[in-house]
Amino acid sequence: MPKVKFDILESTCVPLPFENVDTDQIIPARFLSATSRLGFGDNLFRDWRYTKTGEKNSEFILNNPDYSGQVLVAGKNFGSGSSREHAVWAIFDYGFRAVVSSFFADIFTNNALNNGLLPIVISDDLLKKLHNLVQKDPGTKVKIDLMNQTFTILMTGDSVKFGINPYKKECLLKGLDDIDFLLSMKSLITSYEKTKSL
Amino acid sequence: MNSKTLFDKIWDSHVVRSIEDGPDVLYIDRHYIHEVTSPQAFNGLKERGIPVMRPGKTLATADHNIPTKDQHLAIRDQLSRNQVERLSENCQKYGIELFGLNHLKNGIVHVIGPELGYTLPGMTIVCGDSHTSTHGAFGTIAFGIGTSEVEMVLATQCILQQKPKKMRITLDGEVQNGITSKDIIMHIISEISASGATGYFVEYAGSAIRCLSMEARMTICNMSIEMGARGGLIAPDETTFSYLKRLSSIPGIKDLKSSINEWSNLKSDKDSVFDRDLIFDAGSIKPMITYGTNPGMGMAIDDSIPMTDKSGNEASSSFIKSLDYMGFKPGMKLLGHPVDYVFIGSCTNGRIEDFRAFAQIIKGRKKAANITALIVPGSKKVEQQMLAEGLMELYKDAGFEVRQPGCSSCLAMNEDKIPPGKYAVSTSNRNFEGRQGPGSRTLLASPLTAAAAAIIGMISDPREFITEVKK
Numbered sequence A: 001m002p003k004v005k006f007d008i009l010e011s012t013c014v015p016l017p018f019e020n021v022d023t024d025q026i027i028p029a030r031f032l033s034a035t036s037r038l039g040f041g042d043n044l045f046r047d048w049r050y051t052k053t054g055e056k057n058s059e060f061i062l063n064n065p066d067y068s069g070q071v072l073v074a075g076k077n078f079g080s081g082s083s084r085e086h087a088v089w090a091i092f093d094y095g096f097r098a099v100v101s102s103f104f105a106d107i108f109t110n111n112a113l114n115n116g117l118l119p120i121v122i123s124d125d126l127l128k129k130l131h132n133l134v135q136k137d138p139g140t141k142v143k144i145d146l147m148n149q150t151f152t153i154l155m156t157g158d159s160v161k162f163g164i165n166p167y168k169k170e171c172l173l174k175g176l177d178d179i180d181f182l183l184s185m186k187s188l189i190t191s192y193e194k195t196k197s198l
Numbered sequence B: 001m002n003s004k005t006l007f008d009k010i011w012d013s014h015v016v017r018s019i020e021d022g023p024d025v026l027y028i029d030r031h032y033i034h035e036v037t038s039p040q041a042f043n044g045l046k047e048r049g050i051p052v053m054r055p056g057k058t059l060a061t062a063d064h065n066i067p068t069k070d071q072h073l074a075i076r077d078q079l080s081r082n083q084v085e086r087l088s089e090n091c092q093k094y095g096i097e098l099f100g101l102n103h104l105k106n107g108i109v110h111v112i113g114p115e116l117g118y119t120l121p122g123m124t125i126v127c128g129d130s131h132t133s134t135h136g137a138f139g140t141i142a143f144g145i146g147t148s149e150v151e152m153v154l155a156t157q158c159i160l161q162q163k164p165k166k167m168r169i170t171l172d173g174e175v176q177n178g179i180t181s182k183d184i185i186m187h188i189i190s191e192i193s194a195s196g197a198t199g200y201f202v203e204y205a206g207s208a209i210r211c212l213s214m215e216a217r218m219t220i221c222n223m224s225i226e227m228g229a230r231g232g233l234i235a236p237d238e239t240t241f242s243y244l245k246r247l248s249s250i251p252g253i254k255d256l257k258s259s260i261n262e263w264s265n266l267k268s269d270k271d272s273v274f275d276r277d278l279i280f281d282a283g284s285i286k287p288m289i290t291y292g293t294n295p296g297m298g299m300a301i302d303d304s305i306p307m308t309d310k311s312g313n314e315a316s317s318s319f320i321k322s323l324d325y326m327g328f329k330p331g332m333k334l335l336g337h338p339v340d341y342v343f344i345g346s347c348t349n350g351r352i353e354d355f356r357a358f359a360q361i362i363k364g365r366k367k368a369a370n371i372t373a374l375i376v377p378g379s380k381k382v383e384q385q386m387l388a389e390g391l392m393e394l395y396k397d398a399g400f401e402v403r404q405p406g407c408s409s410c411l412a413m414n415e416d417k418i419p420p421g422k423y424a425v426s427t428s429n430r431n432f433e434g435r436q437g438p439g440s441r442t443l444l445a446s447p448l449t450a451a452a453a454a455i456i457g458m459i460s461d462p463r464e465f466i467t468e469v470k471k
């Protein structure tokens, strides 16, 4: 797993205001045959981004030149379905560093945090407000401050605290890696095995 | 006395260390891997130059992207072939047992684990696949993980995991004829929505669950993830133990009797508390079908598509978008709607019981001319049993061709794709947009409902074909 640091991010947003966007939409199964983590961004939201004949779908937000940025503003229940980490790799590879929603699927949250992609949960109301703002003005910027756990809409000054597991926060701030951490506990693990006589 | 749920008992006994304000370090008894979500994890080990800590606790199969025809030939798709070859190489290099393509024990990971005796009560089980929840039917904590976590388990046999909340779903009442466990779980999901159990681990209880076979229980636990739950489990009982006794061998168990004695204690204490407690009446459940693009969008087969989504949000763009994709309108009835494909298989309904159920309806009948059927056993063992029970003949007589085992059209990584715009009644677990191929339209249902559709060529009520069939 890669070591990624996250600290402060200020960026414009890309809005995707649909509910229940599942991992099959984020990266369809037919693109999962690769054996490395790279390059999945090309096929992010593939079947929405391209028409059946393979041309760019001009109506899809990623093909709209007005919108860009490192923050994906999604709808409720984002990332449900399959456990494929490829979904997170695709979002990250495309250039996003945070996803904002009012609700994430569990496995998606874990996968995102394990790859330095910050999933930020805000209230339904604030999410709606943000979507409206971004829709009206693609220049709408947000600021994410991980240390202070604050999410701010810069134009309006709306600022909220977001939750994150303190352990994961520390890992992201310092660019630490779970496996290094677990490996340092190897003797504890072996003695656990002995007590269980596994 | 401190009363505990079954989930707590298993979880707590596997905690190597609790990190303050952080996740638990959870020991994993069984790790299943497959070709699609493991290569990057092995790459990680190579980069670190570390071994697999306990190769004997990991088991591998190739299932997701393999063809279901001519498996004895080389896989034609180069990327798929490469992935399957990587898996073989990695298993060989790290000393992991592999039931690869053409192995007599090959099959879908969640079908072979139980049938080969690798899934046992009280275990913690993980796999880089969300339907790992299937194994909960045996009274295990089993859940799907991402590839970084696969690497974690390979490297340390442990995983960092936050303890989820606990939910109990009790099903009482007697299930009616023509209703399968697939209908039960689809009913529950339609009631609590595709995200209703997010953050929870579910225990299924109640008389209607107790009456179910192990295969049927696996179908229930399998789809726990479709309501957002990390997993689902069922306390082991006589049904569980007699299933295990029937297995020809159970790796690692010397004295089954004394193990069963131990496993008999695996249940929630009487006064244990759940964060959420839900009760359903099994007797009122009808055959179910989905009409939208997530498993929460399901209804009784003779119902009409609702006018609004669950939150009563009439103009909800997500609801309308979903129905548009399916080519449906609010208020529409689905009975009598033409179908193009029928898929029987997957880790949800690819076990012998499911093929027997399908056979009950197609026996002595003929496949409708407009239907293309994909009939895919969940494993080699299931395939052999179908042969032994004469199901292959029966299917053939009805005009069906049976494929070789694999995930197949459940996620359409191989060539078993449903073409754009076509309708498939599928016994799998996900009706997401494009899940069965770009533009495919999936209607999730039980093997009985799929059989009825295969015979009539339209969405039909399976109860019309059934007189005294028991679940």
Ligand code: SF4
Pocket (backbone or CB within 6 Å): B063, B064, B108, B109, B110, B129, B131, B346, B347, B348, B406, B407, B410, B411, B428, B429
């Ligand atoms: S059958 Fe479908 S759901 Fe089950 S493991 Fe295979 S792809 Fe996943």
